Amino acid sequence: MRDPGLTAVGTWSGGVFMHFGEDIGDERLQRVLRPGDGIDTVVTADVYGTGDADRLLGRALEGVPREDYCAVGIVGHDFYSGARSGAKGYARFTDPSLRGPDEYAGYLRMATEKSLERVGIDQFDVLLLHNPDKIGYSHPKVWEGMAALRDAGLTRLTGVAPGPANGFTLDLISCFERYAELIDWAMIILNPLEPWPGELCLPAAERHDINVMARVVDYGGVFWGDMGPGHEFLGRDHRSFRPAGWVDEALGKVERMRPIGERHGLTPLQLACQWDLAHPAVRSVVPTLLQERSTPERPAKSVEEQRAELAALPADIRLTAEEVDEIRGIGDNANCMALKGAAPDHEGPAMPDRWEIDPELAETAARWEIDPARDLAPA
Numbered sequence: 001m002r003d004p005g006l007t008a009v010g011t012w013s014g015g016v017f018m019h020f021g022e023d024i025g026d027e028r029l030q031r032v033l034r035p036g037d038g039i040d041t042v043v044t045a046d047v048y049g050t051g052d053a054d055r056l057l058g059r060a061l062e063g064v065p066r067e068d069y070c071a072v073g074i075v076g077h078d079f080y081s082g083a084r085s086g087a088k089g090y091a092r093f094t095d096p097s098l099r100g101p102d103e104y105a106g107y108l109r110m111a112t113e114k115s116l117e118r119v120g121i122d123q124f125d126v127l128l129l130h131n132p133d134k135i136g137y138s139h140p141k142v143w144e145g146m147a148a149l150r151d152a153g154l155t156r157l158t159g160v161a162p163g164p165a166n167g168f169t170l171d172l173i174s175c176f177e178r179y180a181e182l183i184d185w186a187m188i189i190l191n192p193l194e195p196w197p198g199e200l201c202l203p204a205a206e207r208h209d210i211n212v213m214a215r216v217v218d219y220g221g222v223f224w225g226d227m228g229p230g231h232e233f234l235g236r237d238h239r240s241f242r243p244a245g246w247v248d249e250a251l252g253k254v255e256r257m258r259p260i261g262e263r264h265g266l267t268p269l270q271l272a273c274q275w276d277l278a279h280p281a282v283r284s285v286v287p288t289l290l291q292e293r294s295t296p297e298r299p300a301k302s303v304e305e306q307r308a309e310l311a312a313l314p315a316d317i318r319l320t321a322e323e324v325d326e327i328r329g330i331g332d333n334a335n336c337m338a339l340k341g342a343a344p345d346h347e348g349p350a351m352p353d354r355w356e357i358d359p360e361l362a363e364t365a366a367r368w369e370i371d372p373a374r375d376l377a378p379a
Contacts, residue, residue: 001125001156004185004213004284006277007031007310008041011053013289014303017267018048018238021221021290026056029119032289032303033060035069038311043159043199043213043286045074045130046115054118061120071121072185072213074161075111076130078158091352094135094142105145112154120121126185127155130164134342134355137171143179150182159185163215164359165353167339168374169197170361180208190214190282192257192275193222193250193330197339200370201329205281214276218287222250226292226300234293264318267308271327273313278324285313287289335379344372 013020014029024032033042033056044057061069081089082098091098093107112127129136135243136142137160146158160175162168166189176183186205190198194216205212218224220239223357231247233240254268261271273285289307292300301309317325342357350356357365357372365372 001067001123002040003157004070004072004126004211005039006284006315007039007273007313008070008213008284008286009039009045009307009310010043010215010286010288011045011048011057014050015291016056017053019234019238019290021237022234022334024291026059028303030056030060032307033057035061035064037308039307040068041070041072041284041286043072043074044115046111046118047077047079047130051114051118052081054115058118058120062232066121070125071119072128073112073115073124073155074128074130075108075115075186076132076136077211078107078111080111080114092131092133092136094133095138095352101141104139104141105148108145108149109130109154112149116154118369123153124155126159128159128161128185128187130161130308132160132171132175133352134167134171134350137168137175138178143182157184159183159187159210161187161215162341163187165340166194166197166337167186167343168341169200169339169355170364170370170372171341172201174277174361174364176201176204176208176210177364180210183208183210185211185213187213187215187286189216190276190279191217191219191223191272192327193219193253194270194333195331195338196334197376199279200368200375201316202279202281204368210281211283212281213281213284214282215286216288217272217276217285218269218290219250219272221288221290221292222247222254223272223287224290224292224301224306225268226290226298227251228298232293238269243286243325253330257327259324260319260327266314266318267309268342269309270313271308274317274319275324275327278317278319292333334375335377338378339376344377
């Protein structure tokens with residue numbers, strides 16, 4: 001058994017289960033996911049492909065000794081008894097229309113056992129709670145259920161994986177404070193072009209000795225260097241829903257960062273990883289491997305080349321504190337969007353992804369010197 005390594009790959013890569021770039025097909029994704037050649041940590045979420053991502057990872061792991069890799073599982077969206085709601089996906093298992101608090105532990109055990117069976121292993125090294133709602137972050141029955149999974153030997157370590165959208169800042173910090181003894185790892189969105197709001201959570205993670213795995217380090221593929229001005233996305237590519245012009249704006253900022261990376265012998269993607277890892281709480285990075293459309297004018301790297309580039313990431317932190325600050329200044333995205341979770345600009349009843357800041361979370365904000373109106377509201 002292993003703890004997560006410096007670099008990791010996830011089953012959402014390669015466009016097979018998530019619509020990012022070209023679909024590379026099952027066999028290539030299996031080879032990309034197979035531990036070895038410098039990357040020994042693999043991450044899967046049971047809801048991807050409604051279990052098919054787990055199965056594909058299981059095929060990728062065939063013949064690899066269990067002690068040679070770290071397996072990270074993620075559960076929390078109920079595709080067993082819940083109905084899919086279009087682009088919103090499946091409801092969280094804590095949805096009151098599906099079950100009450102006394103059934104949370106039973107669901108978590110069932111979902112974890114089924115995920116392990118599909119992957120073909122007996123235990124996860126780390127199991128994360130996927131994209132919790134307000135109940136998931138705060139209800140003791142949820143975290144009693146997570147503790148029971150650890151006690152039963154279904155996972156060595158437990159934690160939480162907010163998102164996939166940006167936000168949940170105060171909810172995550174409050175969760176750290178309540179359940180720190182059960183949160184070994186947390187997965188958040190963080191990269192030099194999205195320092196906000198992820199950085200706001202890091203002091204609490206560090207204080208509570210919680211390791212952070214950074215996701216979306218590639219910023220939608222921009223740091224891989226395969227996207228040019230006016231980049232056109234394939235029909236169902238999720239990135240096409242971002243605001244117009246985001247690629248061109250990001251490319252300009254990457255060019256301003258490039259000399260810093262070159263001073264240290266780092267590619268733009270490696271620079272993004274090193275910037276994340278320069279934060280003491282961040283211990284692992286898991287960018288998405290994306291197969292962009294290749295043209296004669298702009299040939300794109302293969303996902304295999306991207307994996308090799310990630311595997312070659314230097315383990316020693318090469319950036320100075322001044323360079324970390326400089327990069328943050330270039331990529332500053334503060335207040336650029338409406339955040340999910342507890343938000344100062346939400347009024348009315350709680351929604352599955354958004355709710356008001358209650359008095360308890362307001363106290364959490366004050367303890368961590370976060371001013372919601374200043375730090376969590378869109379401009």
